[in-house]
Structure formats: C-alpha cells, structure tokens
Amino acid sequence: xxxxxxxxxxxxDEEGYITNLGDWTEDLANVIATAEEVDMNDEHxxxxxxxxxxxxxxxxxxxxxxxxxxxxxxxxxxxxxxKYMYELFPYGPAKQACKIAGLPKPTGCx
Amino acid sequence: MSEDIKKFLYVNRKxxxxxxxxxxxxxxxxxxxxxxxxxxxxxxxxxxxxxTKGQDTKEIGVKNFSPTFRALxxxxxxxxxxxRESLDERGLSADDLQDIVWEDExxxxxxxxxxxxxxxxxxADIMADQDVILxx
Numbered sequence: 001x002x003x004x005x006x007x008x009x010x011x012x013d014e015e016g017y018i019t020n021l022g023d024w025t026e027d028l029a030n031v032i033a034t035a036e037e038v039d040m041n042d043e044h045x046x047x048x049x050x051x052x053x054x055x056x057x058x059x060x061x062x063x064x065x066x067x068x069x070x071x072x073x074x075x076x077x078x079x080x081x082x083k084y085m086y087e088l089f090p091y092g093p094a095k096q097a098c099k100i101a102g103l104p105k106p107t108g109c110x
Numbered sequence: 111m112s113e114d115i116k117k118f119l120y121v122n123r124k125x126x127x128x129x130x131x132x133x134x135x136x137x138x139x140x141x142x143x144x145x146x147x148x149x150x151x152x153x154x155x156x157x158x159x160x161x162t163k164g165q166d167t168k169e170i171g172v173k174n175f176s177p178t179f180r181a182l183x184x185x186x187x188x189x190x191x192x193x194r195e196s197l198d199e200r201g202l203s204a205d206d207l208q209d210i211v212w213e214d215e216x217x218x219x220x221x222x223x224x225x226x227x228x229x230x231x232x233x234a235d236i237m238a239d240q241d242v243i244l245x246x
Contacts (some may be wrong), residue, residue, distance in 0.1 A: 057179035
C-alpha cells in the first residue's frame with residue numbers, strides 16, 4: 001500500500017500511516033489529507049507543524065488532550081479547544097493529524 | 111471525585127536498553143496518565159540509568175526514547191523519585207541526569223523540576239504510602 005506523490009511512491013500501513021517517517025514532505029501531507037478528505041488550511045498546518053515539532057523534541061506523538069492543551073497555549077482558546085479541533089480533523093485531531101504529519105499513531109490509540 | 115483518586119507508583123529498576131521493561135513502563139505511564147490518578151515514578155537500581163543525559167542508541171539500532179521523559183510534565187506526571195544510593199553505587203550524581211521540568215499552570219507556567227533525589231529510607235516511605243505499585 002502506498003501514496004503517490006508527484007510520481008514517487010511512499011509506503012504506508014493498512015491504516016494509512018507512512019512506514020518510513022523520513023519520507024514525509026509537505027506534498028505528501030497534501031496527498032494524505034486529500035485521501036482523508038481534509039482540505040488543508042493555515043490552522044490544519046499549524047496543528048501538523050506543532051505535531052512534527054513535538055515528535056522531534058520528545059520522540060512521541062502527543063495524546064489528544066496534550067495536543068489541545070498545547071495548541072490552546074500557543075494559539076489561544078478559540079482554536080485550542082476540543083470542538084474546534086474535531087471540526088478541523090473530524091476523525092480525531094491526534095489520530096488524523098498525526099497521519100497527515102507523517103508520525104506514528106499516538107501512544108494509547110487503538 | 112477526590113476519593114476516587116489513587117496513588118500509583120511505577121517502579122523502574124532496569125537499564126533503559128537490553129530489555130523492553132523501561133520502554134514498556136514509560137508507555138504504560140503515558141497511557142495511564144489519561145485516568146487522572148496521582149502518579150509518581152521511582153527509579154532505583156539500574157533504573158537510574160534511564161534518566162541519564164546524552165544517550166545515543168545509534169550503534170544498537172533501537173530508538174532513543176530518553177527525550178520522552180521530558181514530555182511527562184505535559185501528561186501531569188511531575189514526580190520522578192530517584193534513589194540516591196542507587197546513583198552513588200553506580201558512580202552517578204544529579205549532574206548526570208537529564209533536566210526534566212513541568213510547567214505549573216497555576217503559577218504562570220513556571221518551570222519546576224520533576225526529578226527529586228531521595229534516600230533509600232525515604233523511598234521506602236513513599237512506597238508504603240501508595241495504593242498501587244507497578245514494578246518494571
């Protein structure tokens with residue numbers, strides 16, 4: 001199973017998470033987002049970029065409540081709340097945003 | 111609600127690599143943090159090596175998960191008890207350990223240290239005070 005990004009293929013698992021984290025590019029993120037039916041805007045990108053930075057620093061994808069708490073601190077309560085995050089990523093902010101960010105599924109997600 | 115909160119202590123006694131115990135313990139802590147309990151971690155025996163700074167796992171081909179300990183504050187896990195005797199016996203001191211802090215939301219996000227170095231006798235008291243102890 002793989003995504004097609006401008007003619008190159010990027011492997012992913014049965015749930016759509018990419019196999020090799022080093023394969024990630026912004027173009028790939030757009031391809032995954034399209035597959036997930038997410039129309040990427042600045043706020044989506046802010047979440048995706050936050051997740052990538054978090055993973056780089058701590059080597060884990062944060063749990064959803066940690067994500068929301070951190071977004072609330074950095075971008076304010078209008079964006080950093082449960083309802084808004086689920087509007088951005090209807091299938092779960094951590095699960096779906098991590099997939100687009102090219103990270104493994106968050107610890108604790110079944 | 112407060113009467114439902116139990117004191118959980120995760121006891122870590124093994125070196126970070128070579129067995130899966132250290133990583134599994136950390137994952138259980140991260141998952142268990144969702145349940146709003148009073149969580150502490152204890153590091154003794156070779157478990158104190160889990161918190162050393164400057165870990166590099168390239169040559170052994172496994173992931174270096176030591177940065178993940180610094181994320182514990184985000185999960186409201188803010189008490190990491192390290193046994194002084196175990197450090198001494200291995201020629202380690204506080205300076206060999208990572209700086210791990212948590213942000214206190216009630217104190218303008220001030221960063222406070224999570225690691226507390228305590229004696230073996232104090233560790234015994236902490237263990238006696240728990241509702242649940244999970245040993246790794």
